[in-house]
Amino acid sequence: MGGRMVLTLLGRRSDDPSSKECCSIWELLAITLNDMVSEGLIEEEKLDSFNIPQYTPSPKEVRLEVQKQGSFSIDCLEVFGVNWSEIDSDFDPNVVSEDGGYHLSRCIRAVAEPLVVHHFGEEIIDEVFKRYKAQLAAHMSTENPTFVNVVISLKKIA
Template sequence: MHVLHMNKGEGETSYAKNSQLQKKIISVGCSMTEAAIFNILLEVQPKSMGIADLGCSSGPNSLTAVSKIIHMVDAASQRMGLPVPELRVSLNDLPGNDFNDVFKSLAGLYKNIKNNYGIESCYVSGLPGSFYGRLFPTESLHFVHSSSSLHWLSQVPLGLQPNVGTHLNKDKVYISKSSSMSVIKAYQKQFHEDFSLFLKSRAKEMGSKGRMVLSFMGRRSPDPCADEACYQWELLARALMSLALDGFVEKEKIDSFNAPYYAPSPEEVKHEVENEGSFVMDGVDAFEIEWDDGDSSDLKLSSGNRVAKTIRAVVEPMLESHFRLGPEIMDELFRRYSNIIDDCFSETKFKYVNLVISFMRN
């Protein structure tokens, strides 16, 4: 909770400058979000509508989802001949998120929705805290949105933490084809506990017929070791191991690092939803997105360099906290990482799998 946040600021390695991929993912989920908003207005017709964006982060994407949701509420209300409800919008992320940057953007949001939609009854607030637990009052929410967040676990799986002593996942930083079954089971168990708690928490906060649209990294394959689920971590481990061979990083540090991340399959998500029982899944989509499918405006950079910059903006705070690398060594790590990715891209183009899932509260 204390180290999982995106790179802050406006620098070259910041999330603000390297989050085009995440922006594209938000757009892909728009059709499910639009359908969910329409159904809420049709079935519930709230006079005051509670909306939450979980994992809002900071930078240019922080208000993208909210802006789209407000536009959808306005358009659906006009289409149905209903007054636009009062909007109570909560932006949530972990306490380490750069909320100051988010708040600076609110004036532009208010101006936009007033000028374009005539909406004045919109109240936006920030709410720091983990979504693996309660955040909101009982039955205060009608719609919950989250994009590119729920693949992050609440913690490193039990048995894999640095202080355990015997490292079960040596030379790796996540599940890989060479990981033991105990490592895979530890990750699956942590996902089970976290996602179940997420559903229980949202169920108490959401009224009947409320809706959720969640988008996060996943996999189509039933195999947790499939390349589509973990190959980016495999290549990062290779870059770290090359630093260890040259004496820049202690190998023990690599052996003791495990990413608090899990890319589930749709079947795993469905299993947790059915076990918890408060929601039904009413839409599932798994779409592929190329690793280098973000901002290609800087054609001077190689694909590997662009991919490495995107991943660095997300994982660097975790790596800094664990490895205690100085800026020069961190630059060297991601230079090697980009070279490794370019070498792999010479043979094949790798793709992420992103799950977009719509839920209805029973």
């Protein structure tokens, strides 16, 4: 009888699906893998066939999908950002990470490692994420990137 649900999705503020606000975390992994191809550590054909399926919806898209499905009403829909550096400080704004990108690279590794291992093999995985951490640290030192989260509170329609 009834019910509620709260969802948090990685998303974007913009209605433009090609917006850069959602993709740089994966672009940095692509740069890492591409560098390893140019050094002969990964086969180019393997890189060309590698894909991480991800879509980051806008608040408008989330709202439209809920309305289209029809089982829930929307109590609240909000968007907020989480600064990458906060992840690297264990979400403590008073802590400045001395090893930029460490926690964030571990977080992304938890998501991407099974895909990378399956596609490229176990033997390169440590090197991929060592280089990826360096890419993250460099990116974080010149920009202030954030993850955009879409949070929606839903109520079951009786």
